[in-house]
Amino acid sequence: MSDDQRAKEFTPRQHDVLECALSLLVAGGERVLTTARVARTANCSKESLYRWFGDREGLLAAMIAHQASKVRTFSDNGAPMDRVQFRAQLVGFAHDLLQVLGGDVSLALNRLAIGQASREESRLGQLLVEQGRRRIDEGAAALLEAGRRCQHIEFTDVDETYRTLYGLVVRDLHVRMLLGEDEIRKPKNFGEMAERAVDQFFALYGVQEKKRMGPRVRAV
Amino acid sequence: MSDDQRAKEFTPRQHDVLECALSLLVAGGERVLTTARVARTANCSKESLYRWFGDREGLLAAMIAHQASKVRTFSDNGAPMDRVQFRAQLVGFAHDLLQVLGGDVSLALNRLAIGQASREESRLGQLLVEQGRRRIDEGAAALLEAGRRCQHIEFTDVDETYRTLYGLVVRDLHVRMLLGEDEIRKPKNFGEMAERAVDQFFALYGVQEKKRMGPRVRAV
DNA sequence: CTCGAATAGTACCGTACGGTACGGTTCTGT
DNA sequence: ACAGAACCGTACCGTACGGTACTATTCGAG
Numbered sequence: 001m002s003d004d005q006r007a008k009e010f011t012p013r014q015h016d017v018l019e020c021a022l023s024l025l026v027a028g029g030e031r032v033l034t035t036a037r038v039a040r041t042a043n044c045s046k047e048s049l050y051r052w053f054g055d056r057e058g059l060l061a062a063m064i065a066h067q068a069s070k071v072r073t074f075s076d077n078g079a080p081m082d083r084v085q086f087r088a089q090l091v092g093f094a095h096d097l098l099q100v101l102g103g104d105v106s107l108a109l110n111r112l113a114i115g116q117a118s119r120e121e122s123r124l125g126q127l128l129v130e131q132g133r134r135r136i137d138e139g140a141a142a143l144l145e146a147g148r149r150c151q152h153i154e155f156t157d158v159d160e161t162y163r164t165l166y167g168l169v170v171r172d173l174h175v176r177m178l179l180g181e182d183e184i185r186k187p188k189n190f191g192e193m194a195e196r197a198v199d200q201f202f203a204l205y206g207v208q209e210k211k212r213m214g215p216r217v218r219a220v
Numbered sequence: 221m222s223d224d225q226r227a228k229e230f231t232p233r234q235h236d237v238l239e240c241a242l243s244l245l246v247a248g249g250e251r252v253l254t255t256a257r258v259a260r261t262a263n264c265s266k267e268s269l270y271r272w273f274g275d276r277e278g279l280l281a282a283m284i285a286h287q288a289s290k291v292r293t294f295s296d297n298g299a300p301m302d303r304v305q306f307r308a309q310l311v312g313f314a315h316d317l318l319q320v321l322g323g324d325v326s327l328a329l330n331r332l333a334i335g336q337a338s339r340e341e342s343r344l345g346q347l348l349v350e351q352g353r354r355r356i357d358e359g360a361a362a363l364l365e366a367g368r369r370c371q372h373i374e375f376t377d378v379d380e381t382y383r384t385l386y387g388l389v390v391r392d393l394h395v396r397m398l399l400g401e402d403e404i405r406k407p408k409n410f411g412e413m414a415e416r417a418v419d420q421f422f423a424l425y426g427v428q429e430k431k432r433m434g435p436r437v438r439a440v
Numbered sequence: 441c442t443c444g445a446a447t448a449g450t451a452c453c454g455t456a457c458g459g460t461a462c463g464g465t466t467c468t469g470t
Numbered sequence: 471a472c473a474g475a476a477c478c479g480t481a482c483c484g485t486a487c488g489g490t491a492c493t494a495t496t497c498g499a500g
Contacts, residue, residue: 013477029338034457045478046459056458108338110395115335117400118249118328125399163391164420171387175330175394179345180337200384204420233447254487265448266489276488 010066014052017042018066021059026104030112035059060112061127067105068131073139076146086152087198089143094169094194097136101174102185106132110178137162153205161205169197230286234272237262238286241279246324250332255279280332281347287325288351293359296366306372307418309363314389314414317356321394322405326352330398357382373425381425389417 010018020042025033035056039046053059074093081089100106109132113124140162147153155161173193177185230238240262245253255276259266273279294313301309320326329352333344360382367373375381393413397405 030335031339035459036457039478043478045480047461047479048477050459051476110399111334111338114331114398115250117398118331119251122400125401129396129399129401164388167387167389167391168384169387170392171383172390172394174392175398176349178334178337178395178398179330179349180342181345181349200424204423255489256487259448263448265450267449267491268447270489271446 010062013044014062015066017044017049017052018063021063022067022105022108025063025112026108029108030115033112057122057124060116060124064109064113064124064127065131067109068128068135071100071132071135073135074143075139076142078146081146081150081152083152086147086150087202090147090165090198090201091194093140093143094165094197095190097166097169098173098190098193099187100136101170102177102187102190107177110174114178140165151207153202154207155205164204165197165201168200169194230282233264234282235286237264237269237272238283241283242287242325242328245283245328245332249328250335253332277342277344280336280344284329284333284344284347285351287329288348288355291320291352291355293355294363295359296362301366301370301372303372306367306370307422310367310385310418310421311414313360313363314385314417315410317386317389318393318410318413319407320356321390322397322407322410327397330394334398360385371427373422374427375425384424385417385421388420389414 017038021033021038024038024041035046035049038059039049049059053062074089109128113128116122117125141158144153144155144158144161144165148155153161173184237258241253241258244258244261255266255269258279259269269279273282294309329348333348336342337345361378364373364375364378364381364385368375368378373381393404
């Protein structure tokens with residue numbers, strides 16, 4: 001076998017097919033995502049689909065993995081940040097998070113995985129969380145740790161803190177977008193939302209200038 | 221027609237059938253929820269199903285409406301509350317919210333509506349939000365207004381404030397439960413979560429004892 | 441008791457899907 | 471140039487679902 005055929009990667013041809021399947025899923029939902037339609041739209045044969053991905057589940061998993069390979073994350077370069085820079089980073093993260101969660105492909109894949117979650121043997125949901133969310137979470141954790149190192153915020157459990165930030169940013173937007181409320185998907189308001197959420201986050205975890213007489217929050 | 225046959229209500233027989241359909245949905249997900257299986261499990265005929273509910277969509281909508289009719293809400297009796305009582309009410313609300321969202325029937329119905337949300341003509345998602353969430357939201361709004369009247373918290377926009385409370389309580393739990401993460405559905409931790417969320421909520425919106433020097437949060 | 445409406449149970453129909461098989465074509469390594 | 475693999479397009483199969491039609495049975499009103 002040739003050297004560029006690694007087991008976990010996809011050939012350019014398969015890459016195109018997966019991209020086409022994603023477009024199909026976004027356009028019409030799971031009902032439209034049949035093996036025959038994917039094959040016809042992508043100008044490939046069903047036999048190739050089954051040889052490449054095993055079965056329909058494998059195709060869906062490959063679509064998730066393929067999409068997850070696109071998102072990139074924040075990396076801590078170790079450089080010090082002043083408070084304005086750190087706040088801007090947080091706002092940027094919040095804005096990106098809202099934009100990613102509200103994206104067409106993300107919503108379609110989440111709907112797909114949630115629809116399959118009732119069957120016990122389906123691991124699509126777990127796959128989506130691990131491959132998609134994990135990267136975002138790690139980037140956010142690195143950002144929070146950097147903020148703590150520069151003494152802009154203080155916390156003990158980075159995971160707890162990140163989850164609070166996530167809740168302040170996303171609230172119930174994700175579920176409502178998943179349910180089909182298109183009115184709230186306008187990214188016009190994402191800016192204000194991100195600003196407000198970061199304000200609230202600093203109110204909870206920000207270090208005061210003189211002493212930390214701010215509200216301390218603890219897990220009971 | 222007799223007096224107890226109102227147009228929007230269901231007969232006891234239909235009530236039982238809907239209950240049976242809900243059990244079926246919870247047990248096996250949408251794949252199992254076929255008209256034939258519902259009819260067989262409920263000991264009724266498919267013809268009756270179609271006469272009562274029109275088509276499959278109507279049956280699903282009736283299931284949502286039937287389930288929504290069960291949830292009851294907080295009602296403001298106008299009596300004054302001290303701070304401890306108000307905090308207990310908030311914690312109770314948060315705990316109930318987590319328990320409702322994590323319930324089997326709620327998760328199954330949300331998965332169902334989200335799965336159908338890709339089709340444009342399906343209004344199940346909107347129906348679920350209006351009939352299910354609306355009641356909870358109104359109860360929470362009444363509770364928050366009561367807390368403001370008793371000067372335990374302060375805010376300007378009750379909807380904004382409620383959404384923040386929701387985000388602090390739920391975070392990403394709902395979506396992850398929808399995706400099938402059963403580990404986080406243990407209500408054992410719901411108590412701690414509710415306490416922590418209410419602590420954070422008071423840190424953001426609580427009125428200080430002497431003067432309100434607490435963090436003011438506003439929409440930019 | 442009789443009649444008619446409502447219902448249970450079943451059979452049926454058209455359609456669509458997942459998965460497999462096969463002939464014809466293109467690509468690739470030697 | 472040639473052989474073999476990969477691949478496209480299509481046909482095919484078994485199954486299952488949504489919805490309808492029909493018969494037998496139940497049940498309530500007069």
